[in-house]
Amino acid sequence: MKAIAEGLFTDEAQPRLIGGKDRETGRIVFPFPGTPTFEPVLLSSEGSLWSYTVQRFRPKTPPYLGPEAFSPWVVAYVELPGQVIVEARLNDVAFEDVKVGMAVRFAPSPLNPDDPDSPYIPAYVPLSVSAGEAA
């Protein structure tokens, strides 16, 4: 799994986003700014949906690098409790089933699902009932 940019998320079985923690105030941001006043911090892989929308048209290129063929996706803001709210996609859910507050898990996905060499981008999936019980 190749991330679309270096230092975005970890290369683990359950990957985690890499945020930045302000060395003075403790405020956490995403992505890691890479500047001396921030230290890298691993973000929780589970959170809840803070807000969302559906991207219904193909964004302009540049800067968008997704496939020419467009299908809408969920733009999610996910609250990682006690850390930060991050923006990413939400996959594997019907649009009408998306609800603010739903539990989600970090699962990077390919920018172009039809391209085996596609870079992976930050994304979440609903935390399934069984996985939730297991946790």
Place this chain on the structure above:
Amino acid sequence: MSGDVCIVGIGIHRFGRTDGLSGVDQGVFALREAMADAGVEWPQIQFAYGSSDAAGNPDTMVDRLGLTGVQFINVRNGCAAGGSALFSAQMAIKSGEFDLGVAVGFDKHPRGAFNALPAEYNLPDWYGEVGQMVTTQFFAAKIMRYMTLFGISQKTLGLVSEKAFRNAVHAPHAWRRQPVSLEEILEAPLVSDPYTKYMFCSPAEGGVALILASEKKARELGKPLIRLKAATMRTRPPSSFEVFASSVDVVADDTGPRGTASRIASADAYRLAGIGPGDIDVAQLQDTEAGAELMHMAENGFCADGEQEQWLAGGRTELGGALPVNTDGGCLACGEPIGASGLRQVYENVVQLRGDGGGRQVPNAPKTAYSHVYGAPGVSAVTILER
């Protein structure tokens, strides 16, 4: 300076699309109209503040208007550009330095959604590559959370758009002047949920000019006194949610609305004017999307969060309601030429206070009028006028 800064002349170039006319041309058109309205000539103008985001430097207008050596300062301040020009112009008079000047704004944006690149916003390239450099995503996500927290329905969003197009029928300067039924608005294609295509404004073109004078000068000109009681421009507080936010702060209590630049600019404007939201007779509130008008009703103190549902259902923001909002159709019907948009609101308020609104005139001779803009990256400008 004693007395208030007064608006003694207004001019506007129709918003929308005007092929063959540059942004500067439209600004000049508006400025000539404003000078004629005030009964002044260009050589009398002592200073100008001009705002434009994408249509060139406003001070190039002197080529058309006359090389009088006038002081002319260009203002570029995102969506608050027009409000910033007006703020600066009133300060030039308040200071006692000048007694007659201009705030002018114009713009001419390419068709389609604003296209921003990550580097312009200090964001990494991947943020745009994955398809997140899209302003409509932010506006939609903002109202989606607000609707969840405060029980606002999509129908109420539709009512805002329906009102905008209905009011614009009577506004000669508006772009979209055909009524659209609530049903058509709600059933139109979604752009970014919960917004359909009728619930977003479009980038556009247009020009607006306001002539400002000291109260003494305004009396000499023999104009009805429209007093600028407050003009504020403010920036965002900590933990606000803004456009192109790759992350947002978590806060201890996230069940209420977050702080915004609008709340700060609004509170300071009321303080300066010495009046409160209940004293306002007509308001122009930033409505780049239907939900923005609703959230801004609360952020500017006119109602509590969640009360918008009843306000819209009860017609309280209609022309004949308790607080008419966006009487010329706002950004939804006029489009948003950034440099001119905030000044359009003030233009419309002057029209209303003079009683010149025709089919869109607010009844019972309004005495106070409020305007508000908000934009990226968390800026807001507010004015309060009185007659």
